[in-house]
Amino acid sequence: MKNAIAERIHDFLKKFHPFKSIDDENLFTIAQSISVLYLEKNDYLFKVNDETHDFFYVVASGAIGLSITSDSDDVLIDKCDEGDILGLRPFFAKDNYLMNAKAREESIIYAIPIAVFKPIVIKNASVLEFLLQSFASNTRNPLDKKNKGKLLSENVIYDDTSNEIQYYQPIHYxxxxxxxxxxxxxxxxxxxxxxxxxxxxxxxxxxxxxxxxxxxxxxxxxxxxxxxxxxxxxxxxxxxxxxxxxxxxxxxxxxxxxxxxxxxxxxxxxxxxxxxxxxxxxxxxxxxAQANNPGVLLRQTRRAQNTNDLKSIREKVTDLIQNSIDKDIPIYHICSIVGEINIAITKRAIEQAIEKLGTPPPTRFAWLNVGSQGRKEQLLLTDQDNALVFEDVSEAQYDEVKNYFIALADIVTKKLNTIGYEFCPANMMASNPLWCKSVSEWQNQFYSWIHHPGEKGILMCTIFFDYDFVYGDENLMHEITNTILKETHDNQLFYAYLGANALENPAPLGFFRQFLVENDGEHKDTFDIKSRALLPLVDAARILILSVGIRNINNTALRFAKLAEIEPQNAVIYKSCEEAFLELLKFRTEEGLEHNSDGRYLNLKELTKLDKVKLKNDFQPINDIQEVIKNRFKLTYFT
Incomplete structure (x- = not known):
């Protein structure tokens, strides 16, 4: 008796590479073994870090989005349509998935068992080569030179040309x-x-x-x-x-x-x-051989045995950033991946520090990155900013517990310094007793900054309100977040101070649209892109996202994107701010890579006329967003 379903699947697969290279008998065997999956919109096929399945997949109908996760949001990288293959990772690699695969609409997926497919493939050189080239060159169809499509669920971010060259070079052994x-x-x-x-x-x-x-x-x-x-x-x-x-x-x-x-x-x-x-x-x-692949760097980080191993990995990240910029990878994607690698390095440094202390933590704790690290905007090697929060303990236990975590943080921050993240000049690090506190102490600290927002309090808010969970118990961080949202809700005095701070740096153009540069000192005649251009956008995004009570979105570009979503009346302004911020961040990163610096000061003489025009265009959103802040928080009298 004929298997009508298997025949339909056979006829479908026969239209697409590499299945069209498989003889009918073997293709029918494959078709008979296939499981048909139905996904509703937003159902996941697999997620980042899921263990690999015993199947790989072909989209029969619908569409599957491939995305990375950043700041609790899915960032779409690519889309798989009818006939596209995805989920090849278990066929070639032993590690977990590097991306999310989620249905963008109702979809039907064919799940092909690797155990059935593999014996057939290894006897078919053309199919084997097709799949290997697909995986190696990061494309769904290496035979289609015009419209290859990325297999970004397998190899994150790198384009086909670089990977093809890399994979056909001799292997080091x-x-x-x-x-x-x-x-x-x-x-x-x-x-x-x-x-x-x-x-x-x-x-x-x-x-x-x-x-x-x-x-x-x-x-x-x-x-x-x-x-x-x-x-x-x-x-x-x-x-x-x-x-x-x-x-x-x-x-x-x-x-x-x-x-x-x-x-x-x-x-x-x-x-x-x-x-x-x-x-x-x-x-x-x-x-x-895939040393510049972010997934490989993450695996190497998890296996690192000492500080030197972590330092070597962080040095490779600089090459990853440079290669990504050279290939016009969007700066936001670079930020997301570098941010995850920075977090992974810090996690491993903490694990190594705990091993060195020889005793486990006496209670629950959470390590937080703050400032630019907390926003995942630290592409260049600048100084470290971090904090530690530990569970409330009895008064009798307090000194012993705090001393343990200060000792732990001391080891970690020294490791990070050796790796390349310099000590914070202002000592805003978890090794400083001021920034190593219990939950209730942190809650009291934020309460004080919010309700007594003097100059120092607002300065602390601009640093410590941008935090990101790194290691430990994330619930401790959420307790602090709950306090911040509660105490800032409809707090007009606080927003007046925070808003005034956000207006301190207007768009950096003079009356005749000339750049405002440094007048004296070491950086005379250079343009401070951090203070004059990036910081006003960072400050604006922070106050606006805080005022609408949105939690767990720390990245500046993502904050503007979220604001555009929930306030359509200002969406054009928010989108322009998002785009301007990312372009300014790219300017700073390119400057830093070229001169092996933090990229803060641009030599305008080295910029092309087009680059200068781009910079000036990026300043207009600063004016627009500051007008939004003035009107929303009634700050005219502050300016």
Whole structure:
């Protein structure tokens, strides 16, 4: 009896790459195994950090949005339509998904079991190459030169050209690997692997490769009791070992591993098992080949063993930023990803610090980034601003608990300084007892700043009202947020002070539309883009988002986007502020990268005429948004 559903699926798939390269018999086998999923609008197929599924997916109808999560909002990166493949990550990689896949409308999805698809694919070179090129070059269809479409759920942010070049370059591998002979004892070889901190070892006879022993072999054959530990290696090694030539490319290595279902390749002089061993390639080496991939940097961060490891990762972030700007990646996307990497580095530094202290935290706590880090706007290496909040404890416990967290913060801030985040000149760091407080102390502190908004209080508000959760118990941060929203609600005096502060820096153009530059000092005749252009927009976004009671949106661009959504009458102004802020941030970032500085001061003589026009156009939204603030908070008499 015919399977009508499977036939319809077969006919559908046959229209699209790579399925059109699969013979009818095998394609029908695939079609019979497929699960049909129905997603309503806004249903998730998978989310960031979800464990990978046993399936990959094809959109049968509807549309699936691919997005990253930033400041609790989904930021759409790409859209998959009919016939598009998504979710290839479990086919090629062992780690979790890097993006969200969410239905943008009612959608029907075909879920293809990898266990069924894989044996068919590895016998079909054209299909295998198509999928590998798709994954490697970050495109859904590498055969379509005009409209490839991004596979951004697999490799975040990089364009097809750079990844194609990268993947077809020779892979870097471990040279002169540790080897053992077939007659060596398993116990001795396992001890060698432990002492050398390696997960595999090539087995040779007369210096020719005959097999490989991996951690997996030890777990499955020795630890289970299947074999005793004192037998010779030849009894449990995997043989034969797959050999390749020295100049193999990244994509070729990945194809060989997939074809033979192995995680290691032995590099020999001529690529056969009849020549001298030169090295070993592991899945890790393929991951390292994607060193500029944000997902890889995040994985490396989680595995970092010490401060130097974290420093090395942060140095790679600078290259990531530069490459992204060179390829015209939107600055907001760069901010989102760099912000997540900065958070991951701080998290790992905290974990390492706890390990160094040797005792677990005595109570719940939360580490917060504040200021530009809290807004995820710190692309360049500037100073660190952070705070720590711990759970309320009894008076008898208080000193001991606080001393523990100050000691912890001291280690963390020193680590961050070594990594490249300089100490805050004003000592606004969690290692300072002033900024390491219990929940109730922080609530009292914010109450004081809000109800006694003198000059110092408003200064603190402009820093500490922009905070982002990093590590610990997020509920502690929410308790502080609840206090802030309660005490600022309809608080006219507070908003008068905060609004006046937001108006202190008007648009930086003189009467004749000339730039207002520094008149003296080290930076004479340069333009202070931070204080004169970025800060007025940051301050405006903060007061306006606070006044409408919106929580957990800290990024300036996102704040303006949210304001445009909830206040359509001012949407044009808010959107122009969002765009201006992002362009100004890009100016600052490019300046910093070019001169290895914080990018704060622009040399106007180095700017093109077009760049100067762009800058001046970005100043008009400052005037517009400050007019909104004046009118909303009745601040004419302050100015």
């Amino acid at each position: 471990t040279k002169n690997p540790v080897t053992a002979s077939t007659l060596d004892i398993v116990r001795q070889v396992a001890q060698t692997m432990t002492s050398k901190k390696i997960g595999s070892i090539i087995i040779h006879e007369n210096k020719l490769p005959v097999g490989i022993l991996t951690d997996k072999d030890l777990r499955s054959k020795i630890a289970t009791g299947l074999h005793p530990i004192d037998i010779t290696i030849d009894k449990i090694m995997s043989s034969p070992v797959i050999t390749v030539a020295e100049n193999i490319s990244v994509v070729e290595a990945q194809m060989m591993m997939l074809k033979h279902n192995v995680a290691h390749l032995c590099v020999t002089k001529d690529g056969t098992n009849l020549s001298e061993i030169k090295g070993i390639i592991s899945e890790h080496d393929i991951v390292v």
